[in-house]
Amino acid sequence: MKKKVCILVDTHSFLDARIFKKQAKSLYKAGYDVTLIVPRRDGFLYDVDGTPFTNKFLKKNFIHEGINIITYNRKKTSETLKEITQNITKKQYLNTTDPLAKLGIEQNADIYHCHELFSLYSGVCIKEKLFNKGKKNVKLIYDSHEVYPDPFIKLPLDRHLLYKKMLVILIKHVDFTITVSEAIKSWFLAMNPTQRVEVIYNTPPFSNKTKKQLIPNKNDFILCHEGSISKERGNFNKIVEMTKASVNNIDFKFKIIGGIKTGTSLPVPKEIKENIIQTGWVKYEEIPSFMDDVDLGWVDNDLLELSLNRTFALPNKFFSYLNNGVPVLVNKCYEMEKFIRTYKCGIVIDKFNVTGKEYADAISYFVNKPEKLRQLSDNALRVMEKVYCWEKMEEKLYYIYEFLLTNKTKYIY
Numbered sequence: 001m002k003k004k005v006c007i008l009v010d011t012h013s014f015l016d017a018r019i020f021k022k023q024a025k026s027l028y029k030a031g032y033d034v035t036l037i038v039p040r041r042d043g044f045l046y047d048v049d050g051t052p053f054t055n056k057f058l059k060k061n062f063i064h065e066g067i068n069i070i071t072y073n074r075k076k077t078s079e080t081l082k083e084i085t086q087n088i089t090k091k092q093y094l095n096t097t098d099p100l101a102k103l104g105i106e107q108n109a110d111i112y113h114c115h116e117l118f119s120l121y122s123g124v125c126i127k128e129k130l131f132n133k134g135k136k137n138v139k140l141i142y143d144s145h146e147v148y149p150d151p152f153i154k155l156p157l158d159r160h161l162l163y164k165k166m167l168v169i170l171i172k173h174v175d176f177t178i179t180v181s182e183a184i185k186s187w188f189l190a191m192n193p194t195q196r197v198e199v200i201y202n203t204p205p206f207s208n209k210t211k212k213q214l215i216p217n218k219n220d221f222i223l224c225h226e227g228s229i230s231k232e233r234g235n236f237n238k239i240v241e242m243t244k245a246s247v248n249n250i251d252f253k254f255k256i257i258g259g260i261k262t263g264t265s266l267p268v269p270k271e272i273k274e275n276i277i278q279t280g281w282v283k284y285e286e287i288p289s290f291m292d293d294v295d296l297g298w299v300d301n302d303l304l305e306l307s308l309n310r311t312f313a314l315p316n317k318f319f320s321y322l323n324n325g326v327p328v329l330v331n332k333c334y335e336m337e338k339f340i341r342t343y344k345c346g347i348v349i350d351k352f353n354v355t356g357k358e359y360a361d362a363i364s365y366f367v368n369k370p371e372k373l374r375q376l377s378d379n380a381l382r383v384m385e386k387v388y389c390w391e392k393m394e395e396k397l398y399y400i401y402e403f404l405l406t407n408k409t410k411y412i413y
Helices: 017-029 077-090 099-107 117-134 157-173 182-191 236-247 270-275 284-290 308-312 316-323 334-343 356-367 370-388 390-406
Strands: 004-008 033-040 061-064 067-073 111-114 139-144 176-179 197-199 221-228 252-259 276-280 296-299 328-331 346-349
Touching: 004 017, 004 099, 004 117, 017 033, 017 067, 017 390, 033 099, 067 099, 077 117, 077 157, 099 117, 111 117, 111 390, 117 139, 117 157, 139 157, 139 390, 157 182, 176 182, 176 390, 182 197, 182 308, 182 334, 197 390, 221 236, 221 316, 221 356, 236 252, 236 270, 236 356, 252 270, 252 284, 270 276, 296 316, 296 356, 308 334, 316 328, 316 370, 328 334, 328 356, 334 346, 334 370, 346 356, 346 370, 370 390
Parallel strands: 004 033, 004 111, 033 067, 111 139, 139 176, 176 197, 221 252, 221 296, 252 276, 296 328, 328 346
Antiparallel strands: 061 067
């Protein structure tokens, strides 16, 4: 009989790359019966950019690409926080009114896999209820995509202390913690050195490219940003600044794969309109084809003093660039800098806060060093194929599940 996995989601889109495209699909491929319980906003499911699906995915329950999807209307945090606080303080989880927990209990799964702090609360309620109801000892995984609560984020002190208390108490019920970088793993181990923690990076399946191909008659230099555009992520003012500075020296284009919410547009100045390419949001599987002509990928984790996560980040786009043989241009930030220095697959500007003009200067320097960029590209492909592609992460995921279900010991040598 197939083992049943129930993935609990509090805020992410049900099509989130890590949750659905990678983990759920990999578990389904391995023969697990996989169910996702996911939130609606204002009655609708929503895409990864937040756009509501108003003309599809309208059924309460359905099957998508072999995965069972169960939906619920998420309550506002302000409506649930009092009950959650009381239950955690009393360590009493059996009488929760949490809709995610109630649906999860109905699934009677073997493993519950939670992706946020509040879905972890739901997971603990489920675990306690099923044990109390039928002595079923289900396994609980907490998949932490980031440091939360981040000690540097703008949050009222009492709310921050509450979330930290929640995490410290709830993590004791977890059978295995998964996270996205070695730095965040260390953060968890500092809380409890005996807990089981494994890193599963946000990497794509290997692109199968042997080396970055030169495009015939390609004379321009293309810098790319993949993902959303906001003040903190993909600062558009810097994009404009570096583009204006670069076009004076080289044949320069800036490609944005993704951008802002569907149906809106970026205010591109008229004088550089021809130099900024906007693809809009594309399908996850199509991203590699949009990177074929890209020379450098850009990650700007500015304002590091406002977020520990930006210091510890190894974001999806970072691995997406490398997987396609695109070296990465970044500002100084601990985890990405360490990776680039180790594998020689990108360029680090040795400053925390880098201006658009300073990025443009770095681009101008490396545009005249094509062999250097080619070597960085080859290094990127090699390390993704041998160590970091999703196929390697998938092996870790399978081991964690096998360990939890069979208590099989792993030999490390």
